[in-house]
Amino acid sequence: MEDFVVGLIGMGDMGKMYAQRLSAAGWKIMACDTEEKYEALRKEFDGNNDVQICRNGHLVSRASDYIIYSVEAAAIHNVIAQYGPSTKLGAIVGGQTSCKDPEIKAFERHLPADVDIVSCHSLHGPGVDPRNQPLVIIAHRASPASVAKVEMVLSVLGSKHVHLSAKEHDRITADTQAVTHAAFLSMGKAWHANRQFPWEMTRYVGGVENVKINIMLRIYSQKWHVYAGLAILNPEARKQISQYARSVTALYKLMLEGDLGALRARVLAAKEKVFGRDDAPLWDDQPLLNPDLLERFSLGRKEPGEAPRANNHLSLLAMVDCWAELGIIPYNHMVCSTPLFRLWLGVTEHVFRSPGVLDEALRVAVEDRTYRSDDLEFTFAARGWAECVSLGHFETWKNRFETTQEFFEPRFKDATVVGNAMMKAVLESTRN
Numbered sequence: 001m002e003d004f005v006v007g008l009i010g011m012g013d014m015g016k017m018y019a020q021r022l023s024a025a026g027w028k029i030m031a032c033d034t035e036e037k038y039e040a041l042r043k044e045f046d047g048n049n050d051v052q053i054c055r056n057g058h059l060v061s062r063a064s065d066y067i068i069y070s071v072e073a074a075a076i077h078n079v080i081a082q083y084g085p086s087t088k089l090g091a092i093v094g095g096q097t098s099c100k101d102p103e104i105k106a107f108e109r110h111l112p113a114d115v116d117i118v119s120c121h122s123l124h125g126p127g128v129d130p131r132n133q134p135l136v137i138i139a140h141r142a143s144p145a146s147v148a149k150v151e152m153v154l155s156v157l158g159s160k161h162v163h164l165s166a167k168e169h170d171r172i173t174a175d176t177q178a179v180t181h182a183a184f185l186s187m188g189k190a191w192h193a194n195r196q197f198p199w200e201m202t203r204y205v206g207g208v209e210n211v212k213i214n215i216m217l218r219i220y221s222q223k224w225h226v227y228a229g230l231a232i233l234n235p236e237a238r239k240q241i242s243q244y245a246r247s248v249t250a251l252y253k254l255m256l257e258g259d260l261g262a263l264r265a266r267v268l269a270a271k272e273k274v275f276g277r278d279d280a281p282l283w284d285d286q287p288l289l290n291p292d293l294l295e296r297f298s299l300g301r302k303e304p305g306e307a308p309r310a311n312n313h314l315s316l317l318a319m320v321d322c323w324a325e326l327g328i329i330p331y332n333h334m335v336c337s338t339p340l341f342r343l344w345l346g347v348t349e350h351v352f353r354s355p356g357v358l359d360e361a362l363r364v365a366v367e368d369r370t371y372r373s374d375d376l377e378f379t380f381a382a383r384g385w386a387e388c389v390s391l392g393h394f395e396t397w398k399n400r401f402e403t404t405q406e407f408f409e410p411r412f413k414d415a416t417v418v419g420n421a422m423m424k425a426v427l428e429s430t431r432n
């Protein structure tokens, strides 16, 4: 492996993270982005002798032994069609896209037959320390020797390798990532529709609300294509996102009707399916999240000693309803989960394993009208995202995302600082 060269096509956030970490560990890298970024990238990597910037993917492909495509999911087909035929004889090729169906199809179609296919997916954003985070390895068409080479190169990330097929990967990430994002995207849309910065309204500050707000802002501060790609292009995700919207609508209607009995019965039945019976729970003895920790990461002000206002937690109740309807046991996906999913499952578990909190949420749901208009907007938003994903409308998705991104944009700087601290503390304190 002495002269082994790793090629990186796409030097955005993930490509650069790989370039920096792999070269720091001593691997020789050849990398490119689109041609107009050539000079800027050369300047950026000027001091790094282990990273050679190329003008295009042909130059990377012809000289690299293992090539990783880290480009937008919607572009992967065209990019592989362009550079795939230039792949070095006998090389290994993989991709980093969040959804494997289009990537594998493009590889099968455009790569020469002598090339092995071993894909990967780091299950975390570029700003998260990859150590101990799951890294999916997909040995799609490869000799054991090629898989071993890929694992040796990527071992420098310190992630936990999880071996899956492309189909298993897409199924699990639809259950974990796509539907989790749908919940936070809907919260952002709802707050935007009511023109609220939720942390400026005292009723929103504290505990579970901190997680909702911080993660919502984190998602809207990122690039739209990452979230659009993994929802729209994953053939498994449509069902989950549509069910989430149906669950939100059904629970909201029960709230409007003031039917506490029916609401309670539905939520408790879902709880039993997802979290097990009270005498045989599926959760661990230790909660996934320490609730005290959540209080520390607020963007808003709270008077000392003031408890967070009760909330009906429609977004969380609907998540459990959705899992129950689809027969998903979220704990089964922990080996292949992102930090956001673990956080989301952690707060959901917190509400469902604290009987007082769940009872209060159900009582508030029918008695307290404070949240009615927010919840109406949340319901519209969840249905809007679901429709957009079902129709596969990238442009509408982009527009929906960017208008809300613009609304929250002035707050991203502060939110990123608090959000990063929260993620770090939560990751350190949660079991994986």
Ligand SMILES: NC(=O)C1=CN([C@@H]2O[C@H](COP(=O)(O)OP(=O)(O)OC[C@H]3O[C@@H](n4cnc5c(N)ncnc54)[C@H](OP(=O)(O)O)[C@@H]3O)[C@@H](O)[C@H]2O)C=CC1
Pocket: 009, 010, 011, 012, 013, 014, 015, 032, 033, 034, 057, 070, 071, 072, 073, 075, 079, 096, 097, 098, 099, 121, 122, 123, 124, 125, 126, 223, 225, 226, 229, 230
């Ligand atoms: N961000 C995240 O949290 C994670 C993302 N992923 C996945 O990784 C992939 C990359 O994501 P990320 O790095 O965040 O996105 P970025 O947009 O930051 O990076 C993608 C880069 O690829 C470039 N590109 C597009 N076409 C070509 C081409 N023909 N030749 C060379 N470069 C090209 C893009 O250029 P241009 O902008 O000009 O199009 C862009 O710079 C996506 O598929 C994403 O789903 C996986 C795990 C985590």
Ligand SMILES: O=C(O)C(=O)Cc1ccc(O)cc1
Pocket: 097, 098, 122, 123, 124, 125, 177, 226, 230, 338, 339, 340, 341
């Ligand atoms: O943790 C999450 O769900 C994120 O939002 C970050 C992210 C985005 C895309 C991926 O393919 C993997 C991780």
